[in-house]
Amino acid sequence: MKLQTATSLALVSVLEAAGHPERQVSASDIAAKYGVSIHNLAKVLRELGRAGIFEATRGAGGGYRFDGNAKRLTLFDVIELFEDISARSPEAGGADPATDVGRALAQVLAEIDEIAKATFRSITIDTMLKMVERERAAQPRAA
Amino acid sequence: MEASLAVRPVEVRDLDAIIALDAAVTGLPKPDYWYELFHRYGTRGRQQRFFLVGDAAGEIQGFVIGEVRDWEFGSPPCGWVFGINVRPNARLGGVGTRLLEAIVAAFRRAGVTKVRTLLARDNNLVLSFFRSHGMTAAPFIPLELDLEGASQ
Numbered sequence: 159m160k161l162q163t164a165t166s167l168a169l170v171s172v173l174e175a176a177g178h179p180e181r182q183v184s185a186s187d188i189a190a191k192y193g194v195s196i197h198n199l200a201k202v203l204r205e206l207g208r209a210g211i212f213e214a215t216r217g218a219g220g221g222y223r224f225d226g227n228a229k230r231l232t233l234f235d236v237i238e239l240f241e242d243i244s245a246r247s248p249e250a251g252g253a254d255p256a257t258d259v260g261r262a263l264a265q266v267l268a269e270i271d272e273i274a275k276a277t278f279r280s281i282t283i284d285t286m287l288k289m290v291e292r293e294r295a296a297q298p299r300a301a
Numbered sequence: 302m303e304a305s306l307a308v309r310p311v312e313v314r315d316l317d318a319i320i321a322l323d324a325a326v327t328g329l330p331k332p333d334y335w336y337e338l339f340h341r342y343g344t345r346g347r348q349q350r351f352f353l354v355g356d357a358a359g360e361i362q363g364f365v366i367g368e369v370r371d372w373e374f375g376s377p378p379c380g381w382v383f384g385i386n387v388r389p390n391a392r393l394g395g396v397g398t399r400l401l402e403a404i405v406a407a408f409r410r411a412g413v414t415k416v417r418t419l420l421a422r423d424n425n426l427v428l429s430f431f432r433s434h435g436m437t438a439a440p441f442i443p444l445e446l447d448l449e450g451a452s453q
Contacts, residue, residue, distance in 0.1 A: 229393075229433075276422035276423070276428070277438065280425060280428035282429050282432070285429070285432045288433070288435070
């Protein structure tokens with residue numbers, strides 16, 4: 159499954175901010191760390207602010223702070239702010255849904271999408287942070 | 302809650318509280334089912350079946366049930382958790398974690414190195430709970446056949 163760029167940026171931003179809830183994050187910090195467009199990222203952060211997941215602070219040193227419940231907020235909650243993955247495979251990958259083959263293919267793709275959605279709904283930001291920590295611990299330390 | 306909680310094997314006197322907890326959560330009282338489970342999983346001397354309760358000062362806060370299953374579809378013996386529940390008022394207090402840790406310890410003592418479970422796709426609460434404890438998708442796909450709609 160491939161997520162849209164804005165969705166991926168949102169997930170990265172939420173994980174960066176939720177990993178350090180006492181700190182503010184800025185678009186420039188995240189853009190520099192992940193090598194992404196600051197323009198696109200700024201739009202994503204504003205959307206997360208509108209959704210109440212981030213709290214915006216203005217002025218010098220301003221930025222965003224995570225303002226959600228990491229144990230309840232799921233990947234799906236963030237994803238659905240930016241794209242509708244429920245409507246991902248309505249047409250059997252291009253096959254005509256008016257045909258038997260098209261409908262049968264649509265059934266298989268819908269099954270895959272349901273599993274993907276259930277996976278996103280079952281993983282909270284807190285669980286993701288634990289996974290990030292395990293990945294960090296598994297990496298060899300820099301000399 | 303967590304500090305005062307004792308996790309211990311179920312006893313017959315716990316069944317009324319377990320039946321009530323299950324009925325409150327599922328909306329469906331099933332006393333016969335729970336008595337049957339008690340006889341299969343709760344009586345002493347079981348080496349591979351575990352039915353544990355979380356007890357806080359004599360009040361049942363939750364339960365967990367599981368067993369070691371051997372060689373299902375070629376899979377080496379593994380621990381299966383097939384029931385876990387915590388009183389709604391006691392959630393987010395670490396009861397579920399203590400219950401899961403206890404049954405995982407029992408599985409370890411039984412010699413298995415994997416723990417599995419199976420949940421409805423829309424059971425987000427319990428799916429999230431297991432995920433938060435490091436469980437990930439297993440290399441299996443559950444399948445079902447609708448006998449009402451299946452061709453003969």
